[in-house]
Amino acid sequence: HPAVLPALVLMSALIYIAGRIIKKLELGIRDESADLERKLNYLFAAPTDFAAGKDLRIYKISRWFGGLFSIYFPAMIKLCARNELWWFADDVLQGILNLLRDGACYLLLIRMVLEGSITPGDFTMYFGAVAGVSQWLNDITKQVEKINRFSVQCCEFRDFLEMPDGFVNDGKECLDTEGNRAVDxxxxxxxxxxxxxxxxxxxxxxxxxxxxxxxxxxxxxxxxxxxxxxxxxxxxxxxxxxxxxxxxxxxxxxxxxxxxxxxxxxxxxxxxxxxxxxxxxxxxxxxxxxxxxxxxxxxxxxxxxxxxxxxxxxxxxxxxxxxxxxxxxxxxxxxxxxxxxxxxxxxxxxxxxxxxxxxxxxxxxxxxxxxxxxxxxxxxxxxxxxxxxxxxxxxxxxxxxxxxxxxxxxxxxxxxxxxxxxxxxxxxxxxxxxxxxxx
Missing domain, CATH: 3.40.50.300 (P-loop containing nucleotide triphosphate hydrolases)
Incomplete structure (x- = not known):
């Protein structure tokens, strides 16, 4: 049926669009997540620093570190849970769309067999073709979603590398310091x-x-x-x-x-x-x-x-x-x-x-x-x-x-x-x- 292939592509496109929406939501909490991660990294690193051991013992500030940890760590867990919930919802939506896509194709094939428009041999061939194309589209969609998800971290690093340098640039202007040991x-x-x-x-x-x-x-x-x-x-x-x-x-x-x-x-x-x-x-x-x-x-x-x-x-x-x-x-x-x-x-x-x-x-x-x-x-x-x-x-x-x-x-x-x-x-x-x- 001419509608089978467009239907398969449409379902995969919907899955891809859902992944893009989740990515934008993830980018929206990037700054908040980075702030919490920076604080937690300090709380993890400072108490394990050998040089800080004396202060921790003499001034009894381990409880202070523990108190801050009990504040920031649950906040980080909550933020991560929210992010994972979005991706879980994306997976559920993907499963539902896959079921609708494959189910509609299989029902169409079964009906055609019952009506006698295709032979059992044709049914087996088309059934395998639908399953293969569905798996192929699923793999493409999953890989694209994975790339989108990983690009969140890559974008942060790219933003840093592409940060404009407003001073001390790599221009060609040089100082005439030959023969001198000092500058003004x-x-x-x-x-x-x-x-x-x-x-x-x-x-x-x-x-x-x-x-x-x-x-x-x-x-x-x-x-x-x-x-x-x-x-x-x-x-x-x-x-x-x-x-x-x-x-x-x-x-x-x-x-x-x-x-x-x-x-x-x-x-x-x-x-x-x-x-x-x-x-x-x-x-x-x-x-x-x-x-x-x-x-x-x-x-x-x-x-x-x-x-x-x-x-x-x-x-x-x-x-x-x-x-x-x-x-x-x-x-x-x-x-x-x-x-x-x-x-x-x-x-x-x-x-x-x-x-x-x-x-x-x-x-x-x-x-x-x-x-x-x-x-x-x-x-x-x-x-x-x-x-x-x-x-x-x-x-x-x-x-x-x-x-x-x-x-x-x-x-x-x-x-x-x-x-x-x-x-x-x-x-x-x-x-x-x-x-x-x-x-």
Whole structure:
């Protein structure tokens, strides 16, 4: 019958349309599902982190984790159950349509046999043909539905890869740095606000770092110091204003070339499970071992490294390497400093890199570091104001704005917020040095 084949195709089309509808429903809960999954991943990972074990025990916060887990996990289960219910309904609909499709064809064949319009042999042939075409259409529909379902995850990754890069692009504009060891950096009326934040973190920030200048950026917690560094490195993009490198807008420079300008020590210490020398040099084989040693000495870590059984060839990360070395917090920060020293960058940035060191050791380290970075543009961020005295100029940051600028002596003479903060810190150490209890 001429209506058999169109009927089979129509039923399969209805099944396909139902699958497309389910896919759109699934996309509608993608953001909510991703938010819950991110929170649950944290709740799973944080308690199993060896470094977090002390806090979990001392502050008895395991119940807090359990309480959050009891909130987010049922919500995730509910969301997943809703999603699976949609696909179950799709399967039920598919079963009903398949039954109607195959049942109508078989009833038509049986009626034709009873009426004598086809022979029993024809019935067997047509019956097999209908079953084969039905199975073929079912397989096509199922595979297309599976592709649609998997494409939900693929679309997320594709959206990420195709996210437009509004700054530090791969353009052809380059900097003329040949023969120079430093660059000139200018912030012009820079504003920055984090996503969903109520106020700007940086507000109309303008300053100029001359080529080869050692600049210190100081201020209280939350003043915007680290945000300023991430903007300078091209990790964030200003929401207003612009950043110039040697007079050129950073958004027009090649990304690879731009990153080569900076050697940065952030507050977080992350290392690969390779040798100490490989982590410092960033190379597996082709490295300057003498330079590695020199950088470790300047960072104050060579005495510790040379006592290890394999010296600078000792592996890090004991979780992956049985004979791996586990460094303390202060030693990890020193290793980061050595890594920054090894890279021959035009701009050197230290963002609170010595928080685990005592103030005296920090000051001695900065003095040595200042000698090595001679002739390069340098930016230092520290809460300890005594460590910034060797800098050419100091910027004091408050609430996203620069409120004071000058060298240490000038800022102390001004008796402003910088001088007050310095006196508070020095008062503590003076009492400690005199043997009196510090408040």
């Amino acid at each position: 950096i200018t912030f012009e009326h820079v504003f920055f606000r984090y996503l969903d934040a109520e106020a700007d973190t940086l507000r109309d920030l303008s300053f100029h770092i001359r080529a080869g200048e050692k600049l210190a950026l100081v201020g209280l917690n939350g003043a915007g110091k680290t945000t300023c560094v991430k903007l300078m490195c091209g990790l964030y993009h200003p929401t207003g204003g612009r950043i110039l490198i040697n007079g050129k807008d950073m958004s027009k420079l090649s990304r690879d070339e731009y990153y080569r300008l900076f050697s940065v020590v952030f507050q977080e210490a992350n290392f690969m499970p390779f040798t100490i020398a490989q982590n410092v040099s960033g190379a597996m084989e082709d490295m300057d071992r003498e330079r590695v040693k020199s950088c470790l000495e300047l960072a104050g870590l060579w005495d510790r490294v040379q006592k290890l059984p394999y010296g600078m060839d000792s592996l890090l990360n004991r979780e992956l390497n049985e004979d791996g070395v586990e460094l303390s917090g202060g030693e990890r920060q020193k290793l980061l400093l050595a890594k920054a020293l090894y890279k021959k960058a035009f701009v050197v940035i230290l963002d609170e890199p010595t928080a685990a060191l005592d103030p005296i050791a920090e000051n001695e380290l900065y003095q040595s570091y200042g000698e090595l970075t001679e002739g390069r543009t340098s930016l230092y961020i520290s809460h300890r104001l005594s460590s910034t005295r060797f800098c050419d100029r100091i910027l004091f940051l408050e609430n996203g704005r620069i409120t004071e600028t000058g060298n240490h002596e000038a800022l102390m003479a001004a008796k402003g917020a910088y001088a007050h903060m310095y006196e508070v810190q020095s008062h503590y150490y003076k009492k400690k040095a005199e043997g009196r209890p510090a408040v």
